Amino acid sequence: MLESIMLDFVIIFIFALLLLGTVIFMYRRSGKFRTTIPGMDPIDSREGNLPDIAKAGSLHEFLSLLHERYGKIAHFWMGPRFVVSIASAELFKQHLKVFDRPPELFRPYEPLFGSNSIAYANGADGRARRKLYDASYGHGIVMNNYLGIFNKLSNEVSAKWNTMLDEQHIPLRDQMFAFAIKSITITSFGDYFHDDEQVLEFRKAYDTCMDEMERRLTEGAPEPDSLEEKNFKKALNIMHSTIKKIVEIRRDNPLKSEDDHIFLDTLLEAGIPESQLIDDSISFTVAGFHTSGLFLTWLFYFLALHQDVQTKVYDELLKVLGPNGKISADNINDLQYGRQVQDETLRCSVLAPWTARYQHMDVELGGHTIPAETPVILALGVSLQDEEYWPEPTKFDPDRFSPENSKLRPDMAFQPFGFAGKRKCPGYRFSYIEVQVLVAEILRKFRIKLVEGQVVMPVYGFVTNPKEEIWVTLEKRGNEE
Numbered sequence: 001m002l003e004s005i006m007l008d009f010v011i012i013f014i015f016a017l018l019l020l021g022t023v024i025f026m027y028r029r030s031g032k033f034r035t036t037i038p039g040m041d042p043i044d045s046r047e048g049n050l051p052d053i054a055k056a057g058s059l060h061e062f063l064s065l066l067h068e069r070y071g072k073i074a075h076f077w078m079g080p081r082f083v084v085s086i087a088s089a090e091l092f093k094q095h096l097k098v099f100d101r102p103p104e105l106f107r108p109y110e111p112l113f114g115s116n117s118i119a120y121a122n123g124a125d126g127r128a129r130r131k132l133y134d135a136s137y138g139h140g141i142v143m144n145n146y147l148g149i150f151n152k153l154s155n156e157v158s159a160k161w162n163t164m165l166d167e168q169h170i171p172l173r174d175q176m177f178a179f180a181i182k183s184i185t186i187t188s189f190g191d192y193f194h195d196d197e198q199v200l201e202f203r204k205a206y207d208t209c210m211d212e213m214e215r216r217l218t219e220g221a222p223e224p225d226s227l228e229e230k231n232f233k234k235a236l237n238i239m240h241s242t243i244k245k246i247v248e249i250r251r252d253n254p255l256k257s258e259d260d261h262i263f264l265d266t267l268l269e270a271g272i273p274e275s276q277l278i279d280d281s282i283s284f285t286v287a288g289f290h291t292s293g294l295f296l297t298w299l300f301y302f303l304a305l306h307q308d309v310q311t312k313v314y315d316e317l318l319k320v321l322g323p324n325g326k327i328s329a330d331n332i333n334d335l336q337y338g339r340q341v342q343d344e345t346l347r348c349s350v351l352a353p354w355t356a357r358y359q360h361m362d363v364e365l366g367g368h369t370i371p372a373e374t375p376v377i378l379a380l381g382v383s384l385q386d387e388e389y390w391p392e393p394t395k396f397d398p399d400r401f402s403p404e405n406s407k408l409r410p411d412m413a414f415q416p417f418g419f420a421g422k423r424k425c426p427g428y429r430f431s432y433i434e435v436q437v438l439v440a441e442i443l444r445k446f447r448i449k450l451v452e453g454q455v456v457m458p459v460y461g462f463v464t465n466p467k468e469e470i471w472v473t474l475e476k477r478g479n480e481e
């Protein structure tokens, strides 16, 4: 009798357990499972909060609203996908060790970067690639191998600008992208872009690709035979065939001495599959120029807008380098105010607004359980604009980064290059030095002014662009008093 009761009890218990499992599974699948993380309900099960993102204008602007309403950790639905977003120094710290990036959040950019790009590589493969690639972008390598190229290209820009003085209107983004495209390709892929027409065609193709991929995020893909689709395919083809040509040229002309060793040689020597070689070449090229090009665009824009800051940068350059001295490993750290201006530019422009991570098991974060496989957005840009760390966050004020003021807030609040899992942007040192070199060259030759009557608006996408070209004029130094 007792045995039979026990048996009944075990059967009921197992049945109850199965029922519970099924209910949890159904809740998760239906997108209605409970979570203690505050956040937004989906508008419908297919689109999730995509219409809210479109209404906000961009994912970054949506995340700003989400965190304002629900706090530093919040959830929403990217289509049918449950997504968590975090936006505080404390929560970033708790996510310090996570390496894997959820490929699905970055899929919209796959037509350009390719499915074998480092951007989608996780686990042992991703870590091994980063170890191999990061070696080409350490501080010593950038100072020893790339500084001369940055100097040469900076001289070319200033020589060209010397012919465009006084009232001539200069398209800032256009010029900065040209400089950045040459910088990343010549330092890392070989001396390919010789004439400006080639650079312009490549940049225009990039713009078409990026605009179309961003548009598709919220509007979906156009008809296969539409004009948009044809233009997109054509632009992708220009980008991919150019990179393939650059790789072929290097393959056919192996390096003559170790001193000529560039990043592309590392890829060629590693014996990696051809698809990975091409996709990572495209990824480093694009990631290397669109960020630096925009970094420079926003920096010169802020300097033109804040003439007092421009004067202080100029004075520091004269004090540290003199009128004609060059940046070197010995003096670059003395350009303290210049570095503050760079950091405030990265903060104010929100250059790369977000990245993301995921883990393969349930984890605790901020006192909540994050279910396995849930994408966690690291809302870098929301933190860069958080009043708690940055009073009057929209004000451009490089003094926020003075050594004394920097001590007043947690380091983790300022992470414009990402931070998690030793997967921080591999090119951050490259960018800081490249930008410092061009700024040192240009500001000692010219005072930059904004063409009056422009309304400069940011467009937050994968990276942050000005909505329209920014036009500046130049005054030769020494002539302005």
Ligand code: HEM
Pocket: 101, 118, 119, 120, 130, 137, 184, 283, 284, 287, 288, 289, 291, 292, 295, 351, 352, 354, 355, 356, 416, 417, 418, 419, 420, 423, 424, 425, 426, 427, 428, 430, 431
């Ligand atoms: C101001 C300039 C730049 C900014 C703001 C920036 C920002 C970022 C951010 C936020 C990430 C994501 C990191 C993460 O997921 O934790 C990233 C990744 C990446 N960046 Fe940059 N970046 C800049 C310049 C560069 C340059 C110059 C290069 C090339 C030399 C580069 C190459 C890459 C690559 C290849 C990745 C993907 C790495 C991976 O998937 O592991 N970036 N960058």
